[in-house]
Amino acid sequence: MRSHMSMLAVTAALQFSAQAAWANMVYVSNEKDNTVTLLDSATMEVVKTIDVGQRPRGITVSHDGKFLYVCASDDDTVEIIDTATHEIVGSLPSGPDPELFVLSPDGKTLYVANEDDNLVTAIDVEKKSVIAEIPVGVEPEGMGISPDGKTMVNTSETTNMAHFIDTSTHEITHNVLVDSRPRFAEFKPDGSEVWVSSEIGGTVSVIDNSTREVKHKITFEIQGLRSEAIQPVGVRISADGKKAYVALGPANRVAVVNAETYEVEKYVLVGQRVWQLAFTPDGKFIISTNGLSNDVTFIDTAADEPVKSVTVGALPWGVAVAPN
């Protein structure tokens, strides 16, 4: 870990420190130009762009903030980047065409969806070795993990299921049918529910984690937009479990959903083809990647208003924010 913080916020920003509560590094994967853009969450400005492998999509930061993991889909690998030096320091044996992944709460295991092989690969991050390969449905994509780390959920896009996987046995315990082309799985912080977005079906299925059944389906309606354009992808639920944000793809909006009543409260206009989302650690902002307009939007979660859009690389796909 880096030593003591500078007192000056400006200096802090320049040092790319991941420790300051008011300034966290934001990492955005740019699918088309093989780069990751680094932004400062406080100034909302780009601080650096680094070259990574081909077709970077899924992106996440280790829980201690020391490493960045990036799915280099066309290189069939997950790259490990040192967040202090921004150098690629290694890779993980992800299997072919990794797109999305999720890190276990203890930070030891990375679960990767391999779209081409209908597999989920569990990787020991420290040993850089494959622990298990779990056969799932056609085109696995979305990856969510329960807060206790005991259950992992993978969604398969053509099979249209959420597969619940016991992380101790690496066996599928439940298969839950959802609407067409499920893209993302997000657990509520209390572990009671899993929210699964369906891009083509246009819905978010709320699955009760105790019964493993769909208890509610959230639908979206935006005046002046045809229903085909509403394609839910990224989903994030606030730390207090009260609010959810759903990226609606070519609808160019992020839906704000009351996570207790499932009512859609607002649609926030961001950029074109909004894809993935990430909160800042203090929960004050949520950041959206807008693929076709090549920018990210910072949304103020108190007012649920867009604050600033910042141009990044070509086709921004995923976003991750360094922890405090």
Add this chain to the structure above:
Amino acid sequence: MVMKSMVPNTPAFLFGLFFLCVNASALQAQQTSTEKTAKPPIDVQIGYLRAYEPQLALSVLDVPPRDEGVAGASVAINDNNTTGRFLGQSFTLDVTETKFDADVVPVFKEMLARGDRFVLTDVSAGQLMSIADIARDNGVLLFNVGATDDSLREENCRANIFHTAPTRTMLADGLAQYLVWKQWRKWVLLYGSHQPDQLYADAIRRAATRFGATIVEERLYEDRGSARRTDTGVIQVQKQMPVFTQNLPEHDVVIVADESEVFGSYVPYRTWTPRPVAGTAGLIASSWHPASEQWGGSQIQSRFLKATKRRMLSKDMQAWTAVRILGEAATRTSGNDPAKIEAFIKADDFSIAAFKGQKVTFRNWNWQLRQPILLADGRGVVSTSPQEGFLHQYSELDTLGIDRPETKCKLN
């Protein structure tokens, strides 16, 4: 592909082989599912009736592969079996081949005797009509994956035939929208002398009227039965095509209507005046393209390539989509009951994902699949229609092809 090396017209052998290879994966699925559910798997048997004869093309690159369409269906069978593994369902494909001008009734009846209740067809409009009512009387659902004839969705529409192949009017409208968006509104139409060419030309004429383009002149290219490819033929063609396109009024684009591959592919780069070519040559409208990678398309493309050792063509996608529709219906209705599956597919909220950037649905007035149309040359996708700005009160996809207010279809 196994099929490639085999002599045509051995449907029984073909069928047996297919059953064998598809059943292997079904067996695996069965083992996995019995562990989980301890129930015998439900088999969903899908028939595939195909008229096939080796075809010629002006370019050897355009000769249809031996397993065109069938390969798409078998990749979808594998996809369905991956899903079926979790639900105790297994899917099999029963392929029957016949000739272009054959009476398909006897072979179709054999398929019924083998228990096919869902049948994909890649046959002519006439052949399809000859089995439509037999299918209806036996509670069989047909999926037309090959014929683009509008008549099958209009005056000859049937309540038991779903069409995943687009119509000629959908293809022509998709192309026309793009040309009009480009402000290329003055067209010359060169059409062939065979019936499919004439039907394609009709669709182009309709599209011109519909989207405000003008056909400034039409020319017929008579098929005089010359060989498609001869050693020195290209030298003659270089002289023929400019002459054929000489003295045309001012125009923006040359539209070729030659489904029969008699002259169309010779037109690009050989016109008297330098103009882009579109239609059945040059910029071609289709339901799919081997280079389409948008909207998750690279996933199906690589899956298809791995399974078949070639790239995916439109008819493969049309067959893939039909089998996936059946798979989805079997999954959601937890069984293989044709009545339940039909009701599921015909429900108002039915939709399926087919790598086209939006859900695809059926027109409930003639059971034609609504779908975006790709416009592509030999190398890659140039654009996808409907184009921006072509609006519709129900679905923008209904700006492509004959729409509900104009339809002649009356379903019982």
